[in-house]
Amino acid sequence: MKKFANQVIFYSALLAIWAIIAKLHLWPPYLFPPPWGVGHALWDGFADHSFWIGIAVTMKRMLIGYSLSIVLGMILGLAVSSNKFLEQTLGGLLVSLQSLPSICWIPLAVLWFGLTEKAILFVVLMGSLLSVTIAMEDGRKQMPKIYGMAGRNLGATGFRLFWSVLLPASLPFIVNGMKQGWAFAWRSLIQAEMIFLSLGLGQLLMMGRDLSDMSQVLAVMILIIILGFLVDGLIFRTMERRLQEKYGLTPA
Amino acid sequence: MSTSPQNAYPAAVPPIPRPGVRANVFHGKPASSVTTFPSRVATEVVVPKVALDGISLSYKTTSGERLLALDNINLQVKPGEFLCIVGPSGCGKSTLLHLIAGLHQQTSGRILVDGKPVAGPGPDRILIFQELGLFPWLKVGGNVEFGLKMKNVSKAEREDRVEYYLRLVHLSKFKDSYIHQLSGGMRQRVALARALATEPDVLLMDEPFAALDAQTRDLLHDELERLWAETGRTIIFVTHNVREAVRLGDRVALLSFRPGRVKEEFSVDLPRPRHMEQTDVARTSRDILDCLRAEINKSLEVEYADEKVR
Numbered sequence: 001m002k003k004f005a006n007q008v009i010f011y012s013a014l015l016a017i018w019a020i021i022a023k024l025h026l027w028p029p030y031l032f033p034p035p036w037g038v039g040h041a042l043w044d045g046f047a048d049h050s051f052w053i054g055i056a057v058t059m060k061r062m063l064i065g066y067s068l069s070i071v072l073g074m075i076l077g078l079a080v081s082s083n084k085f086l087e088q089t090l091g092g093l094l095v096s097l098q099s100l101p102s103i104c105w106i107p108l109a110v111l112w113f114g115l116t117e118k119a120i121l122f123v124v125l126m127g128s129l130l131s132v133t134i135a136m137e138d139g140r141k142q143m144p145k146i147y148g149m150a151g152r153n154l155g156a157t158g159f160r161l162f163w164s165v166l167l168p169a170s171l172p173f174i175v176n177g178m179k180q181g182w183a184f185a186w187r188s189l190i191q192a193e194m195i196f197l198s199l200g201l202g203q204l205l206m207m208g209r210d211l212s213d214m215s216q217v218l219a220v221m222i223l224i225i226i227l228g229f230l231v232d233g234l235i236f237r238t239m240e241r242r243l244q245e246k247y248g249l250t251p252a
Numbered sequence: 253m254s255t256s257p258q259n260a261y262p263a264a265v266p267p268i269p270r271p272g273v274r275a276n277v278f279h280g281k282p283a284s285s286v287t288t289f290p291s292r293v294a295t296e297v298v299v300p301k302v303a304l305d306g307i308s309l310s311y312k313t314t315s316g317e318r319l320l321a322l323d324n325i326n327l328q329v330k331p332g333e334f335l336c337i338v339g340p341s342g343c344g345k346s347t348l349l350h351l352i353a354g355l356h357q358q359t360s361g362r363i364l365v366d367g368k369p370v371a372g373p374g375p376d377r378i379l380i381f382q383e384l385g386l387f388p389w390l391k392v393g394g395n396v397e398f399g400l401k402m403k404n405v406s407k408a409e410r411e412d413r414v415e416y417y418l419r420l421v422h423l424s425k426f427k428d429s430y431i432h433q434l435s436g437g438m439r440q441r442v443a444l445a446r447a448l449a450t451e452p453d454v455l456l457m458d459e460p461f462a463a464l465d466a467q468t469r470d471l472l473h474d475e476l477e478r479l480w481a482e483t484g485r486t487i488i489f490v491t492h493n494v495r496e497a498v499r500l501g502d503r504v505a506l507l508s509f510r511p512g513r514v515k516e517e518f519s520v521d522l523p524r525p526r527h528m529e530q531t532d533v534a535r536t537s538r539d540i541l542d543c544l545r546a547e548i549n550k551s552l553e554v555e556y557a558d559e560k561v562r
Contacts, residue, residue, distance in 0.1 A: 149355050150385030152373045154450065155402035164398075168389040247388045248432045 033215040041215035042222070050204065051223065058189065058200040059227075061117075065124025066185050070178065073129050077136025078162075091137065094130055102127035102188035106195060120192050127188030128181030135177015139170035172243040179236040186228055201227075299367050300328040301486040302352060302454055307361035309347060321347055323511035325361070329486055331453075336489045336497035338544065339507030340551035345490045346382065348512070349456045352488065353379040365454065375403055378452040382459045384443045386431045392442050393418070393427040399450035417445040420479065437468035441475070448479065457489045461496070470528060473499055477525055494544060495537045499528050504540055509547040510554070516543050 015035050022034035029037060045051035080091045105126045106119075113119035143166070151165030193202020201224055208216035243249075307325040310318050321344040329335050339345045350356045352363055354373040363370040365377060378399070386395050393414050400410045418424045421441035431439060440460060447455060461469045477500065480487055491497050497504045501520055508515040518540055522532050 144383075146381060146383050146385040147387065149350075150381060150387070152355060153353055153379050153381075153385075154399035154446070155373065155375050156398075160402065164401075165387070168387070171389070246430055246432060 037215045038218045041219040054201045054204045065121045069128040073132025076133040081137040081140040098130045103191045123192040124185045124189045128185035131181035135174045139173035142173045143170040172247045301331040302329040303364040305362040320511040334487045334502045336501030336504045338497045340509045340548045343507045344512035377454045378447040379456040396445045417449045421445045454486045498537045509550040
């Protein structure tokens with residue numbers, strides 16, 4: 001509770017300082033809007049549905065691209081972790097590819113797919129695919145061997161062994177990579193949307209710039225922060241904590 | 253003084269109705285009956301339930317040399333027999349169980365179950381691991397059900413069997429608990445129920461009670477002895493505790509240290525039910541322990557030698 005109180009004090013102070021500086025009129029309001037101006041822009045954005053549409057479009061792309069990367073990443077990770085040759089070759093390549101910022105895939109995506117939805121999805125996919133793949137590979141290695149043996153001992157083989165034993169057993173070790181993958185995908189998607197100008201939050205941000213509307217720019221930035229925090233901080237962190245507790249990895 | 257939950261279950265088990273039961277499951281005894289234990293006088297020649305025929309296992313260590321872990325193991329286990337295997341740590345007794353379970357492959361020799369060679373894991377042999385290997389993502393009921401699902405047992409029958417075996421180990425109330433919510437003794441019983449539920453002919457147990465406090469262990473010994481008598485299963489039980497082996501086994505096989513060989517076999521003809529504290533159990537244990545001591549010393553020498561190198 002103390003923590004919550006501290007946070008309330010901190011954010012109130014931040015808003016107050018912001019309001020005071022804005023009141024001093026050191027810069028014109030279109031460059032340094034007051035908090036209520038940004039609040040107004042947020043209100044207007046939701047009132048004329050443009051923010052709702054932006055959020056819906058962005059989240060839809062996120063879900064499609066991220067789901068694809070999970071499926072592909074699992075297959076790739078599984079292949080790499082179960083084959084010595086692939087591990088030594090493809091595994092190394094994947095790690096080195098991870099040092100490439102995913103925004104670098106945009107020129108390639110545009111040439112291949114044009115300024116289309118497919119190109120955006122491709123960038124999102126490349127943003128998180130590597131993280132998920134590497135997490136899956138690590139998870140298979142870190143997973144206690146006993147689960148696989150227990151599963152085989154009880155008659156599980158092939159796909160069933162993977163689906164009902166190996167996958168759930170490695171879950172607490174992959175969830176961190178999945179979280180990282182989401183964060184990368186989120187960044188690459190916003191970046192791609194800013195360049196492509198095709199609805200979504202990224203475009204709303206650029207639109208604010210084009211209209212010299214700093215209030216809208218800040219409003220959209222706040223939206224992006226809140227959405228990112230909700231998914232990462234609440235969904236993933238809760239999932240991670242629950243898993244660790246359930247699997248006895250932390251004292252419950 | 254309050255009793256902890258794992259010790260609070262009733263001493264007497266009510267008879268458990270068991271629908272759709274298989275013929276070889278011993279059940280439906282009158283409520284008041286005392287468990288009768290199979291007599292040891294059966295002398296007719298039978299095909300051994302499990303026969304180990306010249307089992308050897310060697311492997312390459314990280315330093316590249318070949319290590320002989322098991323050397324020419326010959327053992328026969330009769331149907332319904334309770335065999336205990338004792339030996340110092342590192343003698344390969346756990347490995348031997350893994351071989352029988354079909355989880356690893358021996359370098360040479362044959363393992364026969366009902367006269368047929370073992371090729372991989374099978375539902376006729378279920379191993380209870382030392383670390384248990386219960387699935388934390390499943391509830392207690394789900395864990396017990398797992399082997400049945402893999403055997404494609406129908407949903408209705410699965411439910412019956414899960415209920416039956418959870419009652420057998422006194423865990424009915426914990427069907428919907430997760431593993432991390434249970435105490436060590438309760439987890440042990442879940443593992444037992446999970447193994448029994450698939451109704452294997454042979455139960456392989458790898459030091460299952462080593463990590464438990466003495467009181468819980470004693471209770472589980474009684475449970476196991478009762479379950480064994482009631483279900484007629486063949487049990488191969490590995491332990492480093494000689495007294496435990498004498499407490500439970502019809503026969504005790506002593507393995508030597510590196511390479512693992514059957515150094516000696518002792519048959520235990522003490523009347524059942526037995527207790528760890530009985531004087532005749534203690535006396536028999538002493539004989540075996542004398543024989544085992546030399547092997548323990550060997551294993552300690554190797555351990556201390558390792559220490560010096562570091």
